[in-house]
Amino acid sequence: MFKSIDELVSQATQAGAPISRVMIDSEMEQSGKTERQLREGMAASLEVMKAAARKGLQGVASHSGMTGGDARRLMAYLEKGQALTCGTFVRALACAVATNEVNASMGVICATPTAGSCGVLPGVLLAVQEKLRAPDEALVDALFCAGAIGYVIANNAMISGAAGGCQAEVGAASAMAAAAAVELAGGSPEQCAQAMAIAMKNLLGLACDPLAGLVEVPCIKRNAAGAANALAAAEMALAGVRSHIPPDEVISALYAIGLSMPLALRETAQGGLAATPTGQRWKKLLWQGRDTD
């Protein structure tokens, strides 16, 4: 078992194995399950992620009617071949948005680590899979790597917007995805940790301020931003760029910021974007006839 990123990386480095290996061994010990059972469980989650992305790319509308169809727009744009960046990048945005649109439509998703941030990790991994032509088995490993990073963040800080703001949801998801992308691309455990730290640092302080309390605005596009940030951090780590602040200190900062964040910015639909005139108009419309504070 490991309690910090530092412990995780040193265990992996000593064993000459990737982070996913340390996570699988630790989970086998903790749960008493076999590696095969664990892999089958994770493969089933991967299938849920793929199905959600596919469904979202075809276009879905949210339960409230406020959002939907943006993943489809992104794919149509990509197919026109005039995107400014490479296909991997736009595909990551599209898959992230697709997954979160399915979530907002009350469809089936896999929380990674939360439902509000469920698009980031599949967005990055499905796009990188296509780029690297990686088999599903490699994606299953990458998910264990992401899980190890999320496990440390969750136990040393928090992973709910109500407790620590969006930095604890999309921020944590982006850090997990950055590390997973690095492992998928063949980077070292140390590079995974650096990618995690860089991605997390970039989203520290992010408020959880959804309109009318719905997991839609700004959540869906934040998932795209979380995926983009994860790819940026992964590229930097793979290039050998290092974070000035060590990974575990970044997690401590996340925790401290989360604790000091005002209630209005922690999933209460009272501050930030939710408090703008447009945000309040939506609240009134969606909560019609009810007390809107």
Add this chain to the structure above:
Amino acid sequence: MCIPCDDIYHASLTVLPLIKNHGSAGSAGSAISREGARYATLCPENAKGEAGMKYRSVFDIIGPVMIGPSSSHTAGAVRIGQLARKLFGQAPEKADFHFFGSFARTYRGHATDVAVLAGVLGLQADDPRIPEAYRLARASGLTFAFHEEAAIPVHPNTVTIRLAAAEAAITVTGISIGGGLVQISRVDGFDLRLTGEAPALLIFHRDAYGAIASVTRLLASAKINISHMEVSRARRGQDALMVIETDQPVNEEIVRLIQSQPHIFKTIKLEV
């Protein structure tokens, strides 16, 4: 109206900043503050170190597979509803839900009402029928109501559920800590910390010599290992609750034997 005011106070009116700013304030305030300070030690978001390893599996992070839109406000709410139903041990005729904090503010947007009701109906977090929980509840003859509470809870995602049927009733407070994980923090006025992920016994008993030993002796003789145990009591010599999480499931015969011991009022068996 359905939950004694006192219970709502204990469950929720524990403002952490209040402790910092007004710790030595007037008598009413400091009583609440003391309660708050005690709760702070139970609140997982404030628990660091060994006891703070609140997520134990990689599938707590990559998962659960669930119906959207929120792991804490939807999937976690389903789970709390399920646990309340399991603790009640029968189909309720009436259900009252009291939302606190972020739950009170945003439950409509996150479908927390639909989710917690679906849980009370026994649905799983990935059941596609969750969006229809209102209709399913009415069809089953369950009457239900939702209440928004103004009190600020220690944990922002708090719900107190009161289930009733004929003569029986139970009041359960649960918190949703993120990623779909939950904890039951209070049952019928007693503090506890129950995740529902291991088999558990909740034994209401008189705070008397030998009550606890009589139970642990029975479990030991049945080769059932205790993984976690805690005792909470109203006052010395009065009613108390012991919560025992076990590695092995406890069969009905053991439950009957426990129930027949002196000082034991009621035993609830929680299965995984």
